[in-house]
Amino acid sequence: GCGSNSSSSSKKDADKYYIGGIGPTTGATAIYGTAVKNGAQIAVDEINAAGGINGKQIEYRFEDDQNDAEKSVNAYNTLKDWGMQMLVGTTTTAPCIAVAGKTASDNMFQITPSASAPDVLSSGNGNIFQVCFTDPNQGIASAQYIAENKLAKKIGIIYDSSDVYSSGIEEKFEAEAKDKGLQIVSKAAFTADSKTDFGTQLQKAKDAGADLLFLPIYYQEASIILKQADTMGYKPKFFGVDGMDGILTVENFDTKLAEGVMLLTPFAADAKDKAVQNFVKTYKEKYKDTPNQFAADSYDAVYALKAAIEESKATTDMSASDMCDALKGAMTKIKMQGLTGGKDGLTWNESGEVTKSPKAVIIKNGAYKAM
Amino acid sequence: MALLEVKNLGISFGGLRAVDRFEVEIKKGQLYGLIGPNGAGKTTVFNMLTGVYKPTDGIIKLDGEDLVGKKTIEINKAGIARTFQNIRLFSQQSVLDNVKIGLHNQYKYSALTGILRLPKYHKMEKEMNEKAMELLKVFELDGKADFLASNLPYGEQRKLEIARALATNPKLLLLDEPAAGMNPNETIELMDTIRFVRDNFDMTVLLIEHDMKLVSGICEELTVLNFGQVLAQGKTKDVLNDPEVIKAYLGE
Amino acid sequence: MSFISYLINGISLGSIYAIIALGYTMVYGIAKMLNFAHGDVIMIGCYIVFVLMGSFHLNSTVSIIAAIIGCTLLGVVIEKIAYKPLRKASPLAVLITAIGVSYFLQNLALILFGADTKSFTSVVHIPSIKLAGGNLTISGVTIATVISCIVIMAALMIFIKKSKSGQAMLAVSEDKDAAQLMGVNVNKTISLTFAIGSGLAAIAGVLLCSAYPTLSPYTGAMPGIKAFTAAVFGGIGSIPGALIGGILLGVIEILGRAYISSQLSDAIVFAVLIIVLLVKPTGLLGKQVQEKV
Amino acid sequence: MKKANLKSMNKQTKSMLITYAMVIAVFIIVEVMVSTGMMSSLMQGLLVPLCIYSIVAIGLNLCVGYLGELSLGHAGFMCVGAFSSAVFSKCMMATGMNETLRFILAILIGTVVAAIFGWLIGIPVLRLRGDYLAIVTLAFGEIIKNVINVMYLGKDSKGFHFSIKDSASLNMETDGQKIIDGAKGIVGTPNQSTFVVGIIIILISLFVCFNLVNSRTGRAIMAIRDNRIAAESVGINITKYKLMAFTISAAIAGAGGVLYAHNLSTLTALPANFGYNMSIMILVFVVLGGMGSFRGSIIAAVLLTMLPEVLRGLADYRMLIYAIVLIIMMLFNWAPKAIEWREKYSIKRMFGKKAKAEEVQ
């Protein structure tokens, strides 16, 4: 990236848009922050190369928060000192709520690629927008999809009770599944402190006769679950959500184990879509890695900012607060395709929630296939 | 009546009968000696008297009060204080504070009084300081009140331990080899100090010692332990001339 | 049936804890320090195997041996740089330095290998055993771990009891100055202890990652703490205690997760630990050291 | 000899006064900088966390430095203080209670609840020694964190609802408001922690700790640390004083927790903020700052909390550098060789402290 972090002593250049980003790039959740950081960087580089927004260049800087609320606020303040006008972030939910409290009182425009809990939006004053689905939406959509397509009768759930994202989806999924007449035969949680061994949870599901396992969790844990289920000789259907995206990119993971896994995701790295392919190519070149939905959402977040700035004609010399007022209004007017827009594209309502259609995909021959 | 009355005291460690049917009576104001070969069980007797070990059987009475089964602190409150064979000072604190810790139960005020520095705190602290300095003076340690206890030479550490034990205002003082590591001159000084304490503090003293000069110099009566059992008991002179004692303990 | 299956899971997890705990207990027992970086040495060992097998296509045996050598050296170097200068300082100071080393190794791995989790290919090629008509599976890794545990435990016990270096370790663990007066080279002995402990960490790491096939810079942290708990549970410093503590801890964790609450399994483990320590303040097999007055 | 004694009193009092003065001076400087706009947002945002960690470090120092017991569970007490006070604030927000009064009560509640936990945990735990005590405190900290993560508490027109299963089992009316939502914790606590409040609590903690350790009680606590057997032999009630020190230490940590809860709008019990890692971090402050030195604890807490922020320019290398700096600081502070070197070249020595060397003979 073009010195995204090195510009600590930069004097503010009034002729540029200042976009900040926050997320964990160290600590146990560093993958998410790194993906968000890189995804946005690609978008910024593209826009700048193409002449910027309204002819003005973007200055972009990303700060680490180690997935800790307090450090996230520190990162936010650092970016404020730097001159940030808009925030892409934060990546993870709990820190995002903390930062949302600050952006709301500062009236700083904030668009989070990935912090998906409803509390994120309600902590703001209308200054906060999400690119990702909200957790309840995903839970409901998953249950509906399973019921409508009659994928299974007996469902087992394994989720991360210490994770806001996972437990948020689980809660709504469970409620919706019951409404739809699905039978939840086993529900087992794990926590951040014990997420390498799922033998017990799998055994429970197996004993209960679950023929579909719903996994509202991230792909690292999912990869272990798949492997352990295989060792146990337990072969249910697996159904995941957007956090599952990335499973095929886990280094050294035997992708055969993921055959037949279904997931709802707004983004698939091997979609035929040209924009997606371009993005994936650039990402691979630059970061020697396949992008996941975090990267894609964050890429879209930057483009959403671009669209909103163009829509509102916000100028580089505006204060963060003025900028926020301008963009707030514009966000509900724009519509963009992005990488994660699916068939209907991305639009936002006033409360900051995104509308986009989830894609259900199934893994076949080591690649996603639309269902 | 005797101040300390011990009857049929015994303790075992595994198969080892370390002390067996130990008996002693010590009158108020006495300077009493407990001697015996190495490993005879002398320190163990002290440990039972102070509640560090629980005797398997026997009676310990101080001023008529039964002490068996009581905890060390209760026994200290009841009136027994001791020093240790291996010196045990509060090494990271000043000489003065070591004695003030000994005064802990003599001058009481609550933690809250201390935190809020109420008038009572100042009054008590002042009295404590005075009392502690008075005790230190007895042992000629007043000049070193400020020193870290661990920086004192060995002999003075032993004296400080005695001062600290005295600060708890005991009826009975137990000294475990107070002269160990002292040279003959220092031992003579120590003897004077022990006598002084007995006279001026109305103290009864029971001491363990291998230095016969000290034992014959200040002890009025002796008990000799051998293999956990009483070998001889009585007036110092008689005991030290007992052929059994000479054979088992003193040598020719 | 499912109970037995949980039990097997528990033993499988427990034997991993045990093997880590053996290294912990060894270092604690001799050097009297809580080596909080032990878990991270494990992680480094895993990365060595991962890189050698993945990028250099070496076979697993060679990789494991390389990892053992690598970790042994790492342990010795860490000891030299970070712990040796503090030999005479408060044990707490060493504890904090160990924490510094732990942070260092984690962040070094983060920079060298990236934040993303890697999937670790099991290096154990023992086939799993199927019992009760395929309803119960004992995986090859479990078998390998349990066997390694017992072998290592026995070897350590014999080494300490019988060998000259073992005697030196006992002496050092009691009183460094006095040990020196016996002619024991204290520095060498402590280095040796670290070398052995860290070599064991490499083995533990490989088995850990083979059983739970995921690798990230933080892979060692939680197992490290759990193994520390296991070591205390069994009586820290006691080698058979580490084995028993580890296995029990694993079994309790899995049974707690299965029958009480999967979210509270750690709380249950820790609660049991507390109860055991309250009943037996030095752990299951720990020697009750009595201070003679 | 009276003089000697006075001198020692003076030394403690002097150290105490210097510490108060330092805290107040920092406060004044910061206030001036803030009001003249000379302070960056980052620094302003850091002020409250710096106070929080200083407070908890002061509390832990009482336990580690004076009582001599290694606690690896102080984050647990922070956690208890944080959650109990946050629940209170959250419940009272709707009642329109005076905000200042509410916050003062919240601080008291957090402190007292943490003290109660400290006391309850202390009773069994303080029978253990050394590293066994460390692991049990660590275990308690983890249990507290774990249990809070499965707690669901809601309030509706019918009163409070509680569950340890999930929020659906709260069975609340539609007007119900979730207060603690399991792992999602508490959202929307009022942001009332300010630098001023932080400084006041630091000063109170210092006042309590200084006066405590320089009193009869404090001497008893230190006696237990230095030699338990001797302390018993002079009639000091070991359990009582251990428990007292531990409880006060926990209470102070709880007060830090209250500030933590009211600093950000979200409160979750994660490994990062209330797990053993945090306990260890605070222990690092205490040990680095010097066991027994409250001033050192504050300085170390401030330096080490700021360090990663100052190193932000180094991007992902910063935590690596942080680790290296930590190791070097530990070696410099504690290695006997380094201490000798420092003594040799310390300025103090060069001017007139020489007399002391002779004194001991």
Next chain:
Amino acid sequence: MAMLEVKDLEVYYGMIQAIKGISFEVNQGEVIALIGANGAGKTTTLQTITGMLQAKKGHILFEGQDITKVPGHKIVTMGMAHVPEGRRVFANLSVYENLKLGAYTRKDKNEIAQSLEMVYESFPRLKERRNQSAGTLSGGEQQMLAMGRALMSKPRIILMDEPSMGLSPIFVDEIFKIIQQVSAAGTTVLLVEQNAKKALAIADRAYVLETGKIALSGDAKELMNNESIKKAYLGE
């Protein structure tokens, strides 16, 4: 050539100087007594010789070789043993294990077994208690163990720091006899004692240490009759 030679030795504890430039020598086969009041620096001197403390200035020569900077364990291997102040027995190990550690530098199993028998003979109590953990021994028993442990290394020179401390009168005589036997068997002895009378009685020569300096030295028998020594250290 002297077996052990100390030249202009200076030792510090931090900034505190405990030894202020002392020199003395011990010849092969001699028994040398080092006496002095509490805090004179006797222990410090012995500890510096066996490498437990580092000298700031000066030299220590053992059989002509400069051992000032040689690590402690090597000095022991060269044939020096030290009965330390405060006994320093390995508290959680048994009496037998303690003694075995005493022979750490030796290889020949048979000879070690012989030495063990000899130690058991000199200290029957130790044999009786060979499986008891050393920490639970009585003070005097521990002192015997410390002595026995040092003898287990079959040293050519042995440094003893107050070996008679805490021993019963009968055993004090015994221990001095043992020291004489050790000496007669060819081992050189450097003896620190508070019991100056007994020490001087068996010593060949003696040095008197006062606050870190050597105040007097000479033939032991002569010193015994020296008035100031009598007054200061013999309690007469």
